[in-house]
Amino acid sequence: MAMPAAEIAALIKAALPDAEVEIEALVDDGDHYRARVVSAAFTGRNRVQQHKMVYEALGGRMGGELHALQLVTAVPN
């Protein structure tokens, strides 16, 4: 039930190719991460919509295979 950080980043970048993705492990168990995702695709979307786009990129793993992903989204400056 663990997922390496690189796999999470790859899934996000597959759905949001321009995204800058930083992932940091909160606990070293392959299951608790913090991610910051910056993408122009978030422009004009509210936070809930932005987070949903990332969850969609993870294809249903969020809340299942991946227990905890603390998420911050932003548009590029």
Added chain:
Amino acid sequence: MSDTNERLSQIVSNNDVVLFMKGTPLFPQCGFSSRAVAILDHCGVAYESVDVLQDMDIRQGIKAFSDWPTIPQLYVKGEFVGGSDIMMEMYQAGELQQLLDEQQVAKAE
């Protein structure tokens, strides 16, 4: 499942501020739920909490109801606001307090 949706609709429409969480405000069972409780306490707002661990239908149903994969989830006046990350971002930006003020929800006693 539609019964569950009906129950969820009633919960979020009968209470101004509702937090779906794991555990209770006094004994949260997950770090994210604990953070959500702390944020609402800092806002000084009265809220209803629903312990999803006590009800499997609610625990699964709320995810579909909100189209949101994780717990906790905050509702204000029947509207889904977000999970604990969004609550924290909004709180830090002063937006959560603003939303609660605008919606004129009751203060905690």
